[in-house]
Amino acid sequence: ALLKKNKKALLILSGGQGPGEDITEGEAMARYALSRRVPPEKILVEKQSRNTRQNLEYSRELMERTHPRVAVVTTSYHVFRALLIARRMHLPCKGFGAKTKWYYTLNALIREYVGYVSLSYRLHIFVLVILSGLLLLANILPRYLH
Template identity: 55%
Template structure:
């Protein structure tokens, strides 16, 4: 059995490393990472069972393993509760600080949705009211479970794409994605992106910084130009800055910025942390090879924005998910018939 555990661990470790090296901008990055962790946990359990007599003979080692197992079980049980409470509290906080609008209600809405679907609706015992209601609710539960699974894969994959062993990758360019400016004033969120971009650019000799963003409603000048002025004021040499001032979304940010580059180019994109992974997915769909770096933002805002980004990802890949959900529902119905 230990041989099987070692084989699974080696297999999932190799798969994870290959995905991270060849193409990490996919949900398979998160899935392979969790499979790898699961294989390590399975291997540890097999080793403990195989050498249980020897372990029990060494009291201190036995106590350490028992305590570790207890902590692990408590963590797995407590984690969902802590997450729901966190989204509930942070959801209220963002509404208080940023105002009441639907985009600021996502964290609170998710927490309430989990509470209602987990505790409230099951307590109504729908199958006793009408069998068709129970069947309908079963389909809704399946959809909800699928979305939670995909959300988990999305978050884990997003975190993996934010991890870099070093800043110097010999980039030729660093593209900073724009955000809204107030008149000509740079917002704190956009300033964090620019500063992160300058940090990465300075770590890569002969690198140029591309400020990418067009002019939107209520803006006195294109975002790219406002960003360039901010960077120059922060002692970034003017000759190291290129301006892209026509884009209005992430797709155009990447496309127009690439047109400014001398090919072949090795480059990174910089945006707010919660926006990095979806930007990388968009780049992959455009067959643009790049990596992403994230700028920090307020925690309560990042949680809410991550949900919004996941909804954006679902919209971007909706056809695939619709087909998969339909096939999954048909499979469940078929199994019940038999």
């Protein structure tokens, strides 16, 4: 739908090949796009990436313009983290979530939560240290005020 609205746009289909997979994720998406009648000249395939950060890095290398308008399309539960990673890479973009089968939801949300915490663990540690310090002060200070 985004491609139909943006006639000059290209699809960069990004993803490497994991264990037990016959083809790369990029190639699988390209085959799907072709089956949906997307013209081959609109498709670029990136096949080396192993994670979201690499998806964005390697896809950026395929972009023709210095400051392209970028839309990241991923599963609905993954959009937030993908945009966080893009922001850290100084890659301004918009995110769009694709529908996800309901039976993937619990596993996907747990995976995304762990991924988010690993991205922001320094912030979480900082907040925990500050809260622990405040709690400690709240327990010690009343003893000295009497």
